[in-house]
Amino acid sequence: MNSRALPSPNDLLVLLTVARLGRHAVDAAEAIEDRLGALTTAIRQTDPLSGLLRISTIDGFGAEIVTPALVQLQQRHPRINIEMFSATRKVSQNRSGVDLEIVAGRNDVTNAQEMFLTDYFLRLYASREYLLSRGTPQSLDDIQSHSFVSYVESALLVTDLGYRSSELPEPATTFQSIRLFAQLEAVQAGAGIGLLPNFLVHDRPELIPVLPDDFLRQLPIWAVVRAESLRSAVVRAAVEAITLEIASRPAAFSD
Structure with a gap:
């Protein structure tokens, strides 16, 4: 064996x-x-960017552009804390409680510095199903026989965003909301023709431009900050991060 x-x-x-x-x-x-x-702990402990950033931003732009920009900033500098408020309003005159404001349209700024971020464009859009059922407008006057989706005009502080300031004819019916994403959902669901920004719909092929050669509105977006807040490295880094995020998405802001 x-x-x-x-x-x-x-x-x-x-x-x-x-x-x-x-x-x-x-x-x-x-x-x-x-x-x-x-080493990682030491780097974090010596990272000069730390503290609380409180930012107010316009609805829609805040979710699509500001949020990813600030998330990346926080990932690079994990000692930054962020509080973000969404509000479609005019620039605040006292700016108490926030370090940075992102606003749209014309501004009457006092005791603060405004920095141009980008222009964006508003166009008319509708779902394919809505246009099949109600017909496609051939002129702006045809809006009178259609439903329209927009902001609540009586509650809108930035009048540049409303359909009345756009000199569009009075529609037959309206679906109004103070939230831009609710308007987007309403247009997608076939509630009517909506006045929507290009940065929100540029990658949504299910939304059809309506009268693209007849109607276009251009509005600026600004960063507004007090002089004392601008001395903060965190605030300056936030503005830079938002600027870079805009620059990385040229298709979202083209006309």
Whole structure:
């Protein structure tokens, strides 16, 4: 009966050597990991960008552009805390409680600095189903026989965003909301023709431009900040992050 051969002394020596090398490799890897962890902690502790950023931004633009910009900023500088408020309003004259405001349209700014961010464009859009059921307008006058989706005119502080300031004819019926995303959903659901910004609909092929050669509105977006807030490195970094996010999406702001 054959028996399994026992390892030779040389084989045992090789096995012990390999085991010792493996242990050394594990110890080295753990040491490197510990050093990297300590380095990361040290970097975070010495990161000059820290503190609370409170920002007020217009509805829609805040979700589509400002939010991803600030998320990336926070990932690069994890000691920054962010509070963001969505409000479609005129620029505040006292600016109490916020470090930075993002506003649209004409501004009457006092005791603050305004920085131009970008222009954006408002066009008329409708769902394919709505146009099939109600017909496609051939002129702006045809709006009178259609339903229209827009902001609540009586509650709108930025009048540039309303259909009345657009000099469009009075529609037959309206669906109004103070929230831009509710308007977007209403247009997609077939509630009517909507006045929507290009940065929100440029990648939504299900929305059909209505009278694209007859109607276009251009509005600016501004960053408004008090002089003392502008001295904050966090505020300056936030403005830069938003600017870079806009620049990375040229299709979203083209006419």
